[in-house]
Amino acid sequence: MKAADEPAYLTVGTDVSAKYRGAFCEAKIKTVKRLVKVKN
Template identity: 90%
Template sequence: MFVLAFQVADEPAYLTVGTDVSAKYRGAFCEAKIKTVKRMVKVKVTLKGESTSQVVQDDQVKGSLRVGSTVEVKTSEGLCSEAVISKLTDASLYTVVFDDGDEKTLRRTSLCLKGERLWISCR
């Protein structure tokens, strides 16, 4: 089986507690709900005026976490600079609860928003 993965333009940088998702379980995607999130979003920015790129954590960014957004970023040197977001990587850990009560901790790559893939009843 061949699966293409892509980020939908309106998809958030990270998912929040309570979000209905389709979660990978034993090779299939099954209905689940996010119970907890250990958030870690990596933001690749291009600094204005310097045309250099840096990767920072989302807590070092002020502004909308969307590709193409102009934001204020705290650089690795500790300075604040204006930048444009060129890439977002969600490296968060999500604990999900399946319909039968089972829980599993997964990375974002093993989750998709409700409706993005075929829903399967796994139990």
């Protein structure tokens, strides 16, 4: 896997949609906590 120059994250104000418990939910990003975990 190649490392990107910039970490992947969503910016504040981005509209998002996710499937949760069988239903699609829409939301808007309010805050971003940049936490990266790497497992070898």
